[in-house]
Amino acid sequence: MARGRQQLLVDTLRRFVRRGASTHLERVLEKTRAEDIALALGELPPRESRVIFTLLLEIPTRAAEVVAAYEHSQLEELMTGFDAELLKPVFAEIQSDDAADILAELPPEFAASILEALEDEDSEGIEELMQFAEDTAGGIMSTEVFALDKELTAREAIVALQESEDAEMVFYIYCVNEEGHLVGVLSLRQLLTVPPATQLKDTMVSDVISVPVTLDQEEVARIVARYDLLALPVVDEFNKLVGIITVDDVIDVLRDEATEDMMLMAGLGDEDIALKSTGQAIRARLPWLLAGIVGLMLAAALIRSFEHKIEQVAALAAFIPVVVGLSGNVGVQSATIVVRGLAMGQLDVSGLVPAIWGEVKVVAAIALVCAFAVAGISFLVGGQNWQLAAAVTSALFVSMLFAAFVGTAVPLVSERLGIDPALATGPVLTTSIDLVGVLIYFLAASAWLKL
């Protein structure tokens, strides 16, 4: 929906809420897409969105769709104060994976009261899912998987499909044996094109791609992207089918992971800052800048310790930003290549040494070209002092190589240690490069200028 139409929806909802026009509101809620209602609710003042939510509760299937599409981190504000009994029919309609995600975002007591209100069959699936780590296959899968006994015929399978209530997004039919082990897969279209008496086991593909319940969600996304899958079955340690991950969940993972990497690398915390309040945004951003202050003040103290050299050759000060700025740029280039390469599955930690060596070689060539350019310009800008130009040039070369080394090694080593590589390569990395760049520069100056 275009911005204009979305704004129109928000305005319409507000007008009807203010006039208390419940019947009109109900009609709008019924005929508008749930995703659009969810977005509009998020843009309304809390009091008004709660009025609409109250009306929505009368239509639990609709409310379930809206709740599932609503930004989960904002649901607490929308739902707090509503009675668990009132919310029960809504949660009964939400897919188990979404329900588990939502309950994880609500205050524990509130979540517990909703779980308690639910029927056992609904709450069990959700509680099971809540045990899995959020960023694993188990954390993003749904337990509503459509699986059939491999001994059934195509005709029986079609009947079973017609009778199934949940499992909205069926495109593959998973076949299991009597122990519930995943043994094959076939597409809905395949089911239509075989003679009705064919047993599933005779038409299914038995080489089915599945993932273990503990697999990291980024790896799940890579597998789905690589094999162009619409859904991916999840199995436990005994190959028993326990859930399904659909491609829409994978799209969310891809968007979230890319956002997270970009946010971390810029020193903005690990969540989408656009969804945060001003206060939260400040708290997310400040620590990185304060850490930067510490690093840069160390650089200042370092420069002060070389102050007698600046007193002798004041032009020395002019080239500090050249050395640290360019090294910082190179470090960011190297780190970005590694962080994105790890995320895309093009790189893995087994290639630590070749990756570092490859990057240092490329940067050596780049640094050589930069050094030539800098040699000439700094000779002119520095007042035709060739020793100063030599100091700037050699310091830049060494400092760029150092930046490439740490820019590559830090994220790779972090990954190996189980730390998010993007976290390790934010502003802290560039500040460290600044600090070391200053040191290299003054050491080079001492050597060339014989200070």
Add this chain to the structure above:
Amino acid sequence: MARGRQQLLVDTLRRFVRRGASTHLERVLEKTRAEDIALALGELPPRESRVIFTLLLEIPTRAAEVVAAYEHSQLEELMTGFDAELLKPVFAEIQSDDAADILAELPPEFAASILEALEDEDSEGIEELMQFAEDTAGGIMSTEVFALDKELTAREAIVALQESEDAEMVFYIYCVNEEGHLVGVLSLRQLLTVPPATQLKDTMVSDVISVPVTLDQEEVARIVARYDLLALPVVDEFNKLVGIITVDDVIDVLRDEATEDMMLMAGLGDEDIALKSTGQAIRARLPWLLAGIVGLMLAAALIRSFEHKIEQVAALAAFIPVVVGLSGNVGVQSATIVVRGLAMGQLDVSGLVPAIWGEVKVVAAIALVCAFAVAGISFLVGGQNWQLAAAVTSALFVSMLFAAFVGTAVPLVSERLGIDPALATGPVLTTSIDLVGVLIYFLAASAWLKL
């Protein structure tokens, strides 16, 4: 497939190629997934991968899958030298959208010879697609869309589905009227659950989401993500159904766009650098660093013009990195928020002024905290010179606000001008902030220290 198994496949293929064991090779090519073969071919030396490709050409359906899964930018190396007539059966099997993408990557004459060899029905769809800009709905859609007349019955629809050859990934059935206009949609499952005599028009959902052929691919991806779609029909200006975008294409768009943004912001060009040769990587990275040299040398000249001040108070030099480093960090934070917000559809250019104003307010609060921290530390590090500390603090505050302003305004204005916002916020932005930071710092120093 895990790294280890992938390496095993590469080793097996190499061994068989060296022994000339064609029968063994053919068996491996038949039983291995096309995506895994494609990856392995990319890791083999060109001579060996071409031997395997020659064998693959004997099995056109398999070859088509491998070619579609192969990194498109590397296909030229694999295919050049093969006769168009030999490649014809392969291209006849490739989905039209993939074929168009691949031909766009090949040398024009080679692509033209392949198109000429193809039957008219195949080449027409491909040529049509090649006319659309690569990054639009038309550029990523496939023309093999499964659409049925809305007057058909469910029974007739199932027969049509059973008889259709192409259109592998059918999950929705699009309904058209006699003019070919898109009028509704129904799911495959819905088709199975209605009485066989029901006409499609009586069970279809007529409120179908579609996109115009010219829509930007990022917007397409946002719509698919927002409404959890598996496929999205593409219509021309008269609402005539012309193609379909499937979710696997959208996953590629999401990954590519995130990669592109990260590469551009780090000054690495606009393509995935991991896929480039060393020479290409150097050529992609150097221009940004050379531009940085120009900017930073201007900063050096600027500092030199204030050299008499440094001669009077040498400690002034020590705090240059503090002011420019922190401002650079804030600028990157602001730019990242905007670039990602635009990509995720949370921001648009209509909100230019509020976005800038909001960001400047947040940064004012952040800068105030940073200024307090810097005031104390710089007083100590600077040798208890309160005028110097005041100069550092006030310069930092102003420079951070400036960084937030340009960090927000530059990508938003670029977007409005149709320039990729990530392109405008690479190293050039941080270098500009460095330059202005230096200027602000020395102006503040002149004022406070009365130099």
